[in-house]
Amino acid sequence: MQHTLVTLVEDKPGTLNRVASLFRRRGFNIESLTVGHTDIPGVSRMTIVMDCDQESAKRLAAYLYKLINVIQVEDLTAKPMVSRDLAMIKVNTSAENRAEIMQYVEIFRAHIIDISNTSIIIEITGDEEKINGFIDVLRPLGIIEMVRTGMVAMARGATSLISNNGKLLNELISA
Amino acid sequence: MLRTGAQIIWETLIREGVEIVFGFPGGNTIPIHDAMLEYPIRHVLGRHEQGITHMADGYARAGQKLGVALATSGPGATNMITGIATAMMDSSPILCITGQVMSRFVGYDAFQETDMTGVTLPITKHNYLVTNTHDIGRVLREAIFIARSGRPGPVLVDITKDAQQASIDWTPDDSPIQLAGYRPHPSPMPDKVEQAIQLINEAKRPVILAGHGVLLSKAMQELRMFAEKAQIPVAVTLLGIGSFPASHPLNLGMMGMHGEAWVNKAIQQADLLLAFGMRFDDRATGTTHTYAPKAKKVHIDIDLTEINKNVKVDIGLVADLKETLQAMLPHLKENNHDEWLSLINEMKGESAVRDIQNLPDNGHLYAAHVINDIWRITNGKALVVTDVGQHQMWTAQYYHHDEPYNLITSGGLGTMGFGLPAAIGAKFACPEKEVWLVAGDGGFQMTQAELSTAAQEGIKVNVAIINNGYLGMVRQWQEFFYDRRYAATPMRGPDFVKIAEAHGLLGIRVTQRSEVEAAVRKAQQTEGTVVIDFRVEKEDAVYPMVPAGASLDNMIRRPIPEASK
């Protein structure tokens, strides 16, 4: 089952390495990992997506929690959350299929962000499923290249990760 | 105050209470070593950086204080790896300071540059690269705090040479350490304590499993009160030896692969296991599929990743052990587990483990005899350090400790070569104690160069080499599981008496049991380090033995000698 963990980390050299090393060392199989700044200076946020059972997700959270530079961890899997992925897809175009592509872009609420005589780049955001669907539609037209950011996620409602201090620990050890 | 980075290092260490540093210099520690001369610090010059790291470790474990090791970049630093990994596995608080090349060369494969924060990432509790003099004081204080607090462990601080050399205006900082993501001392959760107490009060066949955590949390007194109040027997792990007095009526002895037969049986038959600061290591549990099948399990550990890691438990308490036991004690029911305790006593009776009397009387010298004699002659009061192998297990079995912190051994990593340097470090921490090293002929050779350190420093360690002419523990596995094909285990060692003499130390050879006592007493009376070469039975084995991966009560016992059948 797919698990989504979010974590706040200190923005220090080596932090990403420590987290990545943990996956390797303890044999966790990561599907995607994204990192970026937050509104708090010196604090970054990671979203980790992992295909594993509940037990492994708990173990990963515990190991993350133990890292000195990790401030907070939360498993959003079973919680109300929103998640987004962003993709840029470069597609072959010709005079004949340009209209068709524009139509798809419209339907999927994507954007065209670059255009040349023989190609365009489309940007799309959404959850994974939507993006996968869009890619399937474009594939027959000839995808030249594609890049995806990996998932970012956030719990719904007024809570914030930083205000959850200590909550996860309780969850983790109430086996 | 105008201070160089090197001066800041020493001033910070001294303010943190450091008195001794185990070190070995090189191009990228010259500024640190040079500045040292102005400060009240004892520097012990080892012979190999593995040695100084084990010394710091032995010092930390014996004295329950921070051990500090200092080495240069590149090969000096990489030589520390085994020592760091050893300290990591056994939760030993050491600070390793390494010199690093000039910051402008970092990343350019400069002479003697090794990426030490990268290399030690998985074997340190935390590590730092410092390239700016302004960061030195803060980082060292954080490093020391991290090493000592929570579940202790090694922390490495890699400091570039230019950061050591530069001068800055510096004022010492005594403000509390601020680490946003570090919560070293979780408190026991009341509802968990309550649930645990209920299980304990209802149990009919409870066993306490006391580990290293008892010693690290200094919870010996609480453990004893707990066991006595509820009359619960106590089994110890290898590193838990000394956490509960060996002579206490409730003491069962060591569990696990070479544990006492009745201990393992008691664990397998228990209805409740109370794991106090132990981590269900595979050497302690045997296969977990059949481990203590009837027992509910309560696990108290300060490290949350240990809960449900190796063995699934019913109640996990992530907290300091001492604090947790204190919280539990008032609610603990006074109890007598007479039936259970007498059942265990019966098991003790039928067991052939205490087989020292079963050793054949053929004039040969047996390791068990040697260690038992050392125990007797030292009144069980010595600080005993071991290397790794058969002699280590015999020491655990035949040297009984009533006092805590008197057995130092590499448990988690099982590092051959640990013994001699760790013993030297331990003696520095506890100069008033009589220190004995029990080492194998194989492992002793790995770090025997440190004899030279002991001689130069005038430090007294009594060395008992259990010389069986084999890498005995591996030979034992070959004997049991590989059809006695002794591949790469026969070892012809040097003349250890002459080795001692070459260092200006006393060496004694013992080949018969009748000579043991005189040799041990001679060693005690001699000033300075003494090496005794005990030429023991070559093909003796450690019994009982739970084969790796087997069930805990599936033990190989010592065959009863023909004569006594």
Ligand SMILES: Cc1ncc(C[n+]2csc(CCOP(=O)(O)OP(=O)(O)O)c2C)c(N)n1
């Ligand atoms: C550094 C290291 N290398 C290899 C081993 C594997 N090993 C474990 S015990 C042992 C034999 C030790 O022989 P010795 O020191 O003579 O002690 P004995 O078992 O004979 O008492 C070996 C090779 C180890 N634990 N550590």
Ligand SMILES: [Mg+2]
């Ligand atoms: Mg040997």
